Amino acid sequence: MLHEEHKKDVILFGYGKFGRHMYTHLSASGHHVKLATMVDSNYEEAVEDRIRDIKRFNPKHNDSIRMLGINPSKHLLYCAMDHTSNNLFLVLSLRELYHDAIIVAISNSDENTRKLKFAGADTIIDIYEASAQHLVTNLTKPAVAEAISTIIFEKNDLRIAEIILASDTILEGKHAAEIDFYGKGLILVAIIDKELGDELIYLSKGIDHKFDAGDTLVLAGRVDDIITFKNELAGEEFQATKKGVDR
């Protein structure tokens, strides 16, 4: 279960074969999920599954979408209907209505990914890409597959999280090599170093980044360790040790 601050408000469009799985996992992870479906049979199934926060909508009518009560600064919008054509039209409608909303859509091919991006989706999740790659990794690099499975696909307290550095953290001005992430049970995987641009830079690149306000750190670790680290960032107990440099 997520820490309270990580819980998001999600509006999930679609309760078909993908939407159903997404609803289950998003809810189980502690996110607040509001379901919207255009298919009557899916609506009935959702009711049978005792989902209360559910509404019908018609992607062709803006009023119908407005009725869902979307707040673009608060809600994440997930377009997960079974047919790409429906998702495409919905993305178009949502982007027209809510310019600043974060829209995530599912796609079944590279071609549809391109179309959905063009329509205005921020992130596209290819429904086969991760599965196919995981399968290939399982056959070619079984240990890597095991690691990925444990970190990403299995229910445990390991996760990859991001932290955006505020202006008043004690990390500000320090270099990555000065911080003992390892001692805190964390692995610093990548960083968006604002001084260098918006590109995600992996630590294996060998640059000793200087932390500044606005930088985004991507960390792998246990949920408790990540929360502790976040708390420490604002507090005075934070200790930068030399051990991190040794590793």
Place this chain on the structure above:
Amino acid sequence: MPAYKPDKEKVTMIKPLGRSIVSRIVKFAYMIEGSDQYQKLKNFTYDLLENDRYRYKRWFDFFMIFIILSSVLILVVEVKKPVPQWMDDYDLYFVTTIFIVEYLARMWVYSDMHKIVIRLSEESHYLHHPLQLHKVLGVLIRDKWSYVVSPAALIDLIAILPSYRQIRILRILVLFRAFKMLRYARSLSSFLFILKSKKFELVTLLSLTAFFVFIAGIMLYVFEGDGDNPNISNLFDAFYWALVTISTVGYGDISPVTPEGRVVSMLIIMTGVGLIAFMTSIIVSSFSERLVELREHRVVQEIGKKSGVIVICGFGIMGRKVAKGLAREGKELIILERDEEVAQKAHSSGYRSISADATQSSIFEEIGIESRISHVLCLTSDDEQNAFIAINVKSLNPDVTVTVRCSDKEIADKLRYAGINHVIIPEEITALMSVAHAGEPVAFEALRSIIAYKGENHIDEVEIERGSMLEHTLIGSLKTEIFRLIILGIVRLDEEGEKLFLFNPDDTTTLQAGDDLVVMGRPAAIAHFKQRIQ
């Protein structure tokens, strides 16, 4: 005349003698049946001669082709000038011996004589009827005779004869040595296989041609054989002219000189053009009909020499992505796809593909489910179809690792219960990816990039082998920062043999043989690290 009386003493002597021989034959048959060495030798001989999947057969085929070509070359050179004695000896003794041994070996592996004897013995025992020697010999001889009179065996037998130099006419039989090539050169045998499929059409065409040659030859002989044409002195000349003309070759050594003869020529030329076109169309259509079949047959033959083959059932979106990823990693693949057009598409994309129903066992047996296939991936979009294929494979060989795609956890549980090794649910993984994205788009992109091996940062594994320099080494002393690698963890087998991922192990963790170190970094750095530890 006194009535004939058989010599009772002689009869009673023969019967026990016959029975004694039969009982010895039966005893010998059982002895062979129980001999592992005999079975191994016979299997080896069979594989070498007949099993296209046997890895050494290829070399044996090359050897035989060399023997045949060298023998033909010697016999051809010998026509004009005598060859050195060693060549003569090579051809007479070595080549002939090889051919004789091969002929006998093929006859040996053609059938199991001892099994026939055992069957007859058990039948006679069951019926309480003594086994007769002549019956045993009769069945055995009939069995081997069926091999001797087979076309391929006849060619083999005739190919041995040219070595007998005393009869010069036998040299023409050298041609049969060239025919032996059909056994070893697959493209030639494929051509014959195609022609065989159009046997009826070709025989009809040949009969028609023979009929026209016969009619035209007689007509020309009647018109010009009485002395008008000096080149036609007998009926053979007329038939020769007719055949040369109808085939559109037209040497010109014989040509009609009378108006009647020329009319016959005109008719036969027109008929010939039609016949040639007809024959061409038969062969071309036959090739186009059988092309897919031939290609698939070749796929099986090619893969027959390899092991660790991964079979992908279904070439939909998922199948294509997996095939692409595995091909990139250099894995041996075969795509099985029920839809012929899709299978052809897979072939056009550069994969070995076969249009076949993977729910049937025959295709897996043909590819080599016992020894060649290591993994089967059931990736069609139909759960039931995937389950059917998976059960089919597992029932054929439980040791093959089977991965099944399905759409639901309940189905996944059933499949795991049935012994399926891995189950993958794309809907589930998509949902997990969506959870990973929720509110953390940067972490999600990093994660996606790592999973998909996109970008310049890869995740890889380093196996700690027994006796390697990393065995018993502390994590803290690896100095991976020199290579700019990040250690994500160690995959280790627990006491029950289950894989366990130890995330971010501390410096005092000792690496053990069998561990896999999971590291993240640039491919070049990972390769360099692997090289250094070796």
